[in-house]
Amino acid sequence: MLFISKSAEFLISNMDIHQAVNYYWVDSSGCKIDFNEFSYQNFKESVASFRQIVEKKGQLTPVPFNSEDIKTIDAKYLINNIEVAIKSWKNSKIKNIPFQIFCEYILPYRVTIEPIEKWRENYQEEYKWITDSLFSLDLKTVMGLAQIDYKTSFHFTWNKESRDEPLPRLGAKHLIFRKKGACEDVAAMVAFIFRAQGIPTAYDKFNLLDQANRDAVANLVYAYNLRVCSAGTWTTIDPSQKGLYDQQIAVDQKPEILKKLDVAVQKEKESKMIKF
Template structure:
């Protein structure tokens, strides 16, 4: 024990710039771990302080990092070797699954987590650090790169929860000397990133909506083997390549889009050290770096994946009180880089001993996008909140979300406007509103009262009678500045809208 204490005290000399939390994490990670201790000893023996600090960073932030593996197994727990990329479409996938089920019985999903702290080897970590430093030295795009940005956008040995592999060597072997020379000859990081992105456009493509249900995060070699996937996969592939080549990069994303039932989206960014700005772009698309326009109006939160652990986030490890979306979440809120944001404070009518959530409407209910927690809290505060959005304060218990107060809009001035207090409410006829989405609604689409969910209007489309209108199903007419639900079961649409006095419609 005395030997361990002496080793750790010696280890932390010269690391005073790191927080006590990271120092504690480092102590805990190295304790009884000969592989990680060997990495530290290796760079101490080399007397390489730069790589030693890099090793400190990776090890101190390794907690909760690991490989998640999701597999389909039969009743005996034996894998059926399912790979979604083996099938041309959902129909052939279903046919194969049905045939396997007939022979091997009901299939179940099996999830395995392999923590890096127990499975990473010293040689793997040393190779990753050495290759990362080589990339930094060779790349003109790492000139003037700060140590903090190097640690986050070049150094990490993984980009997500994929299996561990030597992807840096694989990337470099995939590029000829002429191609690497071309990359490093570009005068801007945008041109270099675009060049790399176009090379991988020929090797990987978007595989369709059926990939959205896939939980497995694939490694570099697996992505190139399968050749198709969703936007997350495309981001991972491009970030692997960019970081291996010494182009500082990462990825941002949104869980929910305003006025949409679609899944979220992720995109890549590159850091330009000349301007100290991040330039986002959709991976493997023609919308390359420098030409990116986020096509989603006022997404409530934009989150950045990062390797460094978020400080003071102990609540995120408490499954008894935290919503699953936030459990051990290590994302960084970068909403203000994309949208106008504000900080809001909401007074509570009583004290709460549990986290409260800022939620938006998505797929038929309130979904949390941020949380606040203080013991005996009488006011909740949320930072970096996107303006011009509909929100509701909620709590989470027994796997269900409950409303705390009535919905409110944070307007473009950053003011909280509860729906009941928004302007004059006038009676209107839905057919008088010239709105593309309402006009193009399919037959039997409905407008419901937001609170009671009772039907108020139904769309009737009869081509033979040239009839296309909204029919009132209630004695009460609609009112302006009031929330209603637009439901189209055939297209799986469930959105909130508000009819304004000027004849326009706001969708949320």
């Protein structure tokens, strides 16, 4: 009970500086359009349905809005987040995580300014193989496997396509539903994944010189990475760079999910879609 009250105190004391950025659609008369992309089987179906609405209603306009956490998050959501986070902390394969580290890097219900969603249980179940893998593999190797997982199942959109909606950060549910996004989206998704497994994870942002003009300091782009903590040591995983999966593991020691990942990686190498 003490951990629950202290966790609530930590979240509430920091809640006033956080907000979500989201939007909705209106038609030419200003009427709100009833559309929820998560009502469909997959993102492709939701896009097709939205296009049908546009054909019927005509031009639609997105209306962005901000929601302050302190005004919108209710006690039920907060308590559920705390209880599930504490359970994952206690069951984590990363042992001896101090309470303060838990509060900073496992407990938070959001990563940046994404829409608030209930995400922990879904991510725990979807990526349970990470916890299972830590029975026989070290954290750095599992981090590398997670990197391969999103490189083979998540479409990296940076410098390939833009998001034509006023949604600067995708929510946890968007990420697992759309399976696409840029650096910041991949980094957020991996933060959700590891935090759901009770692994302390920090979301970092740093500047990179524009690759086409390395000497022009004014031309900066942002890259995002994750730092994962174990035994007081932080290891970095960068969504845009070469993976950490550089250890040879005997086939008979691999869980089934890792064998499947090996097959996926080999296919990627053969198609030259990603480089290692």
